[in-house]
Amino acid sequence: MSAVTRKNRDGRTRTHLFSGKAGSFLRVVFSLAITFFGLLLVTFLIGRVLPIDPVLAAVGDRAPQAVYDRVREEMGLNLPLWQQFFIYISNVLQGNFGQSVLTANPVIDDIKRVFPATLELATIATIIGVLLGIPAGVFAAINKGKWPDHIVRVIGLAGHSMPIFWLGLMGLLVFYMKLDWVAGPGRLDAFYIDFIEPTTGLMLVDTLIEGDTDLFWNAVSHIILPASILAYFSLAYIARMTRSFMLEQLSQEYILTARVKGISEHRIIWRHALGNVMVPLVTVIALSYANLLEGSVLTEIIFAWPGLGLYITNSLLNADMNAVLGGTVVVGAVFISVNMLSDVLYRLLDPRARR
Amino acid sequence: MSNETLLSVKNLEVTFDTPKGTVNAVRGVSFDLGRERLGIVGESGSGKSQTGRAILGLTAANGRITADEMKFHDLDLATLTPKQWRKVRGARISMIMQDPKYSLNPVMTIGDQIIEAYREHHKVNAKEARHRAIDMLEAVKIREPERVFNSYPHEVSGGMGQRVMIAMMLIPDPELIIADEPTSALDVTVQLQVMAILDDLVRDRGMALIFISHDLQLVSSFCDRVLVMYQGLVVEELKASALHEAKHPYTKGLLNCLPKMDGDHSDLPILEREASWAEG
Secondary structure (H helix, E strand, C coil): CCCEEEECCCCCEEEECCCHHHHHHHHHHHHHHHHHHHHHHHHHHHHHHCCCCHHHHHHCCCCCHHHHHHHHHHCCCCCCHHHHHHHHHHHHHCCCCCECCCCCCEHHHHHHHHHHHHHHHHHHHHHHHHHHHHHHHHHHHHCCCCHHHHHHHHHHHHHHHCCHHHHHHHHHHHHHHHCCCCCCCCCCCHHHHHHCCCCCCCHHHHHHHCCCHHHHHHHHHHHHHHHHHHHHHHHHHHHHHHHHHHHHHHCCHHHHHHHHCCCCHHHHHHHHHHHHHHHHHHHHHHHHHHHHHCCCHHHHHHCCCCCHHHHHHHHHHCCCHHHHHHHHHHHHHHHHHHHHHHHHHHHHHCHHHCC | CCCCCCEEEEEEEEEEEECCEEEEEEEEEEEEECCCEEEEECCCCCCHHHHHHHHCCCCCCCEEEECCEEEECCEEHHHCCHHHHHHHECCCEEEECCCHHHHCCCCCCHHHHHHHHHHCCCCCCHHHHHHHHHHHHHHCCCCCHHHHHCCCHHHCCHHHHHHHHHHHHHCCCCCEEEEECCCCCCCHHHHHHHHHHHHHHHHHCCCEEEEEECCHHHHHHHCCEEEEEECCEEEEEEEHHHHHHCCCHHHHHHHHCCCCCCCCCCCCCCCCCCHHHHCC
16 A cells, blocks of 8 residues: 555665555554554453452342343353453444443443543643743743742642642632632533533533623633643643753753854744754643543542543442443543644654654 | 954953862963954863853853953944844854754754844845845855755754855854864864865955864964964964974974874874963
């Protein structure tokens, strides 16, 4: 398909299946497939190894033996392990994660409902974290050892040390209760909830699709506080990493070259140095984004945010194995795709990584 | 060679505050420079590079520059504000750095970096600047200027990278070029090639050149005058054509380091240093 024939130096020809543009695409798909297969294998094994009996969870512990055996057979648990795995994979590929015992819905429908909530929160939080964290880190680096550097360090350290549930409660107390600047828990005010048809599941997008600005601003006012609190944590991390990458780049020779050319300090920092800082920083940002996409249980509990973290935790506490495994597969898939995205960005930012 | 003085340096000192104490990198260097080519020669740590950087005001943050006089034309370099410095750097005094592998920005195209140097000091539109940059790449004898213009630094060889560096530093048409070991990072085979290109351009455009190197022979073949530095001091000043008249034992020692085609091969001469050379 994409086999490219290349002449070697010794005159012999060799065929590279994975070279050229289409080849590199094929290579990515191939490695994705393998990673995903590994992910499924691990989640499947965890599900079988855990000392939770899915049959018991479904029928209850007072069911007669005959009912227990019948349900066990219906679930396919009497088959050999490899056969079960095969069935599991083909189900997952069709988007079938089984039924949730707790909500009585197909797990995939539950995930379609909760994942957008987490996606929305994590995305807004990451945007805030990047927009504030990078300038803070640059600011600290160019004032190394002076008071702006110390201020950024103290704010960052505070962000790392304060427990999130405390920060969340204090945020609600101050900005919702006392000052009334933002809306309280949930994604929308209670009397708005039935007004909105979940097209994408992202509240900010759905309200805009329906052209309802009142609802949109209501959603903004609900998301801004939990997103800022999550952003505080990623901000602290991003700022610290930006600072150290920046200091490293500013001591490079090409910075001296730019100074010799008479370029302004502003341009040296934001164009020359930051262009190089962004390369390793993309990985840092992607990792912190992926962490947020896993769903932050504590934040979701405090802000009654119906997200993935809350869903997985509830399912786990109720021995709802299908839901837990489904959620785990989604989290794994999110990590794989964020990693791939950061790979693509890495190549865009660093010409040396392009092939 | 006209005799008008371009740059006048009197009693230049550069000191660094390090955790281990103060280091005197340059200790009282004085020279006058007309539209000529001056070589500064010395071993590692002799202060030759720091002299070059001090002229551009680019000494590292933990260093201090003092001088009785540092004048470029009528401009007192010691009193320039950062904003005034930016009008001098690149536009009037420029510097060619040592190793193109590190001194070019790896994530910007070569064309962008050259254009940036030009547009910083000349108000032209993007098209005109591109045109100029490609002409300049041709002037440093790059065969496919269009391709190199769109390349990134890692995609060209060391010799090519250094020609790009020369193009970038010469394009705003400065009056004085400081070349700090411009060929030391290159293969021996391309050293002379690159040096010849630089020499041609400097001559054609009537620029003054300060050529900093550890290679006395190379310096003397491209310069009119040579300063020999040792431990932050100028120990001898010579006409490049009169190297054999060198009086200072250090200069003589450097000259003796060259292997001779005829003569005794059994022993390499060792430079015997005397403590008195380092006393100002």
